[in-house]
Amino acid sequence: MAAKHTRLELTWIGKDERPRLEPRILLEDQDLSYHSKARVARGDIYDNILIQGDNLLALKALEREYTGRIKCIYIDPPYNTGSAFEHYDDGVEHSLWLSLMRCRLEILWSLLREDGSIWISIDDYEMPYLRVMLDEICGRSSFVASNVWQKRYSRENREAIGDVHEYIIVYAKNPMLFKASRNKVPQTPKQLEVYKNPNNDPRGRWRPIPMTAQAGHATAAQFYEITSPSGKKFIPPEGRCWGMAESTFERLRTEGRIYFGKRGDSQPNVIRYLSEVEGYAPWTWWPSDEVGHTDQAKKEIHALFGRQQAFDTPKPESLMKRILDIATNPGDLVLDSFAGTGTTGAVAHKMHRQWIMVELGDHCRTHICTRLRKVIDAIDSGGVTNDCNWKGGGGFRYYRLAPSLLDKDKWGNWVVSKQYKPEMLAEAMCKLEGFRYAPDPEVFWIHGQSTETDLIYVTTQNLSHEQLQFISNQVGDERTLLICCSAFRAKPDAFANLTIKKIPQAVLHRCEWGRDDYSLIVKALPGSEPEADQAEEGSSEDIPAADSTTDAVTPSPARRRGRPRRQSSTMQELPLFANFDQAGDA
Numbered sequence: 001m002a003a004k005h006t007r008l009e010l011t012w013i014g015k016d017e018r019p020r021l022e023p024r025i026l027l028e029d030q031d032l033s034y035h036s037k038a039r040v041a042r043g044d045i046y047d048n049i050l051i052q053g054d055n056l057l058a059l060k061a062l063e064r065e066y067t068g069r070i071k072c073i074y075i076d077p078p079y080n081t082g083s084a085f086e087h088y089d090d091g092v093e094h095s096l097w098l099s100l101m102r103c104r105l106e107i108l109w110s111l112l113r114e115d116g117s118i119w120i121s122i123d124d125y126e127m128p129y130l131r132v133m134l135d136e137i138c139g140r141s142s143f144v145a146s147n148v149w150q151k152r153y154s155r156e157n158r159e160a161i162g163d164v165h166e167y168i169i170v171y172a173k174n175p176m177l178f179k180a181s182r183n184k185v186p187q188t189p190k191q192l193e194v195y196k197n198p199n200n201d202p203r204g205r206w207r208p209i210p211m212t213a214q215a216g217h218a219t220a221a222q223f224y225e226i227t228s229p230s231g232k233k234f235i236p237p238e239g240r241c242w243g244m245a246e247s248t249f250e251r252l253r254t255e256g257r258i259y260f261g262k263r264g265d266s267q268p269n270v271i272r273y274l275s276e277v278e279g280y281a282p283w284t285w286w287p288s289d290e291v292g293h294t295d296q297a298k299k300e301i302h303a304l305f306g307r308q309q310a311f312d313t314p315k316p317e318s319l320m321k322r323i324l325d326i327a328t329n330p331g332d333l334v335l336d337s338f339a340g341t342g343t344t345g346a347v348a349h350k351m352h353r354q355w356i357m358v359e360l361g362d363h364c365r366t367h368i369c370t371r372l373r374k375v376i377d378a379i380d381s382g383g384v385t386n387d388c389n390w391k392g393g394g395g396f397r398y399y400r401l402a403p404s405l406l407d408k409d410k411w412g413n414w415v416v417s418k419q420y421k422p423e424m425l426a427e428a429m430c431k432l433e434g435f436r437y438a439p440d441p442e443v444f445w446i447h448g449q450s451t452e453t454d455l456i457y458v459t460t461q462n463l464s465h466e467q468l469q470f471i472s473n474q475v476g477d478e479r480t481l482l483i484c485c486s487a488f489r490a491k492p493d494a495f496a497n498l499t500i501k502k503i504p505q506a507v508l509h510r511c512e513w514g515r516d517d518y519s520l521i522v523k524a525l526p527g528s529e530p531e532a533d534q535a536e537e538g539s540s541e542d543i544p545a546a547d548s549t550t551d552a553v554t555p556s557p558a559r560r561r562g563r564p565r566r567q568s569s570t571m572q573e574l575p576l577f578a579n580f581d582q583a584g585d586a
């Protein structure tokens with residue numbers, strides 16, 4: 001009998017499989033970190049983080065320190081369109097895409113602050129599935145909006161119905177709190193152009209606002225006759241009323257805030273001064289003339305890197321500014337784990353927000369690093385630089401993920417990797433055991449703490465009973481210590497204030513070791529038959545080499561163009577997370 005479904009859910013092949021992630025430590029590459037030579041403003045932020053590596057491992061690495069701390073997450077993942085772009089391969093099949101996104105989104109969601117929100121760019125192909133999956137991860141009541149971004153302004157004539165939009169889906173940890181704390185959208189310079197000052201009004205630029213409203217809910221006080229300075233009489237047109245009671249109108253007239261046109265004989269308008277404009281409540285329609293379009297984004301990238309170093313799918317800076325304007329304030333922490341060319345970080349930096357970005361590709365170094373250096377040195381005059389009145393300053397640190405803590409030796413046993421220096425081992429063990437790495441310069445056996453009185457000591461030594469006794473005496477009755485060592489010669493429960501574990505045995509089954517690639521880059525899918533016409537359009541040189549678990553298959557032209565595509569017939573056999581059980585084998 002078929003299993004009973006007890007809830008509404010999206011299922012897909014491999015949904016029940018989950019990677020058991022190793023919480024890696026991060027290693028700074030000081031040659032690529034960058035800080036401005038001098039402080040430019042009081043709000044300069046130096047603690048920004050750029051991580052090159054797979055974002056699933058990177059998010060796992062950030063999890064302990066940043067859970068509940070991020071104000072705004074923006075991601076622009078590969079859309080699973082099937083096109084092979086120059087800098088990354090977007091051709092991941094449907095179920096696989098959902099699985100890979102799900103584990104990333106779960107960690108991302110946990111990183112958000114109570115008043116935080118996550119914003120996700122996506123197109124029509126995966127949007128409905130992503131929405132349902134997000135409902136499951138975040139809770140349906142956390143959904144805020146599905147914004148429609150007009151990504152192009154010219155007609156797309158090649159399709160049956162031209163595709164001109166994408167979505168930016170928003171979920172908030174606590175939608176009520178988000179609503180109360182989100183910002184209004186500032187008027188764009190173009191919208192502000194309608195404010196003029198033809199009469200040199202000392203109160204500054206202004207615009208006339210029509211004074212009538214729909215008569216539906218009007219009170220009697222909203223129907224009256226108005227006489228203009230020229231003596232012309234006005235009453236509201238049929239079905240309309242004045243937008244205010246007569247007493248309010250008279251007060252505004254005395255204050256010089258009613259405008260009857262140049263000759264004083266037109267319909268009355270209320271004067272609104274630019275200085276009173278607050279911005280407007282965001283809505284879900286984001287037209288390209290307000291937030292930019294893909295063409296503008298490409299031009300911004302060309303201006304930064306030249307045409308040779310272009311990138312296929314950047315977002316315009318003004319689009320990012322719109323998101324950060326709504327969702328953040330200066331000093332807030334912003335995260336983008338599919339950073340691309342670093343638009344999110346560049347805009348966050350110019351807006352005095354703190355940022356964390358993760359990017360897998362080498363463009364992390366060639367593009368993001370270069371771009372952020374230009375922002376810091378104030379030699380990037382493009383994008384939103386002028387809107388933000390950006391003058392440079394601040395900095396960032398460049399990190400890579402440490403290699404896996406455990407390596408297999410020549411007999412196939414898991415051992416601590418030779419690449420781990422003692423301080424790296426201590427930091428890694430702190431992460432694995434849930435301690436904050438904070439070595440005490442005075443006390444050799446304190447490497448970190450989980451609470452003020454619960455400490456950790458990590459060593460590769462073989463500790464004798466005497467050494468343990470000495471440490472136990474120092475720890476005393478008020479504190480407890482976890483000791484992680486290679487071996488020890490004493491009864492494990494001989495000291496009430498010590499817990500002693502052996503490395504690596506104590507952590508062998510915690511997670512999967514030695515796995516570096518959880519990327520969305522799937523070079524080829526097993527079992528997909530090359531299509532007859534592929535040889536013409538898709539030369540195998542376009543496609544990265546197959547990894548050891550898959551056979552290389554050149555994507556069909558249909559797949560390279562995106563849609564429509566055929567379903568892979570062998571998805572059931574696809575190992576979504578290769579080596580999933582390897583920790584158990586050891």
Ligand SMILES: C[S@@+](CC[C@H](N)C(=O)[O-])C[C@H]1O[C@@H](n2cnc3c(N)ncnc32)[C@H](O)[C@@H]1O
Nearest residue numbers: 054055076088314315338340341343360519520
């Ligand atoms: C659409 S682009 C983002 C563009 C970005 N919004 C911008 O304005 O430049 C998606 C990026 O995600 C990166 N990416 C894909 N899989 C990743 C992974 N597993 N870890 C980190 N980055 C990844 C790709 O290399 C690519 O640069």
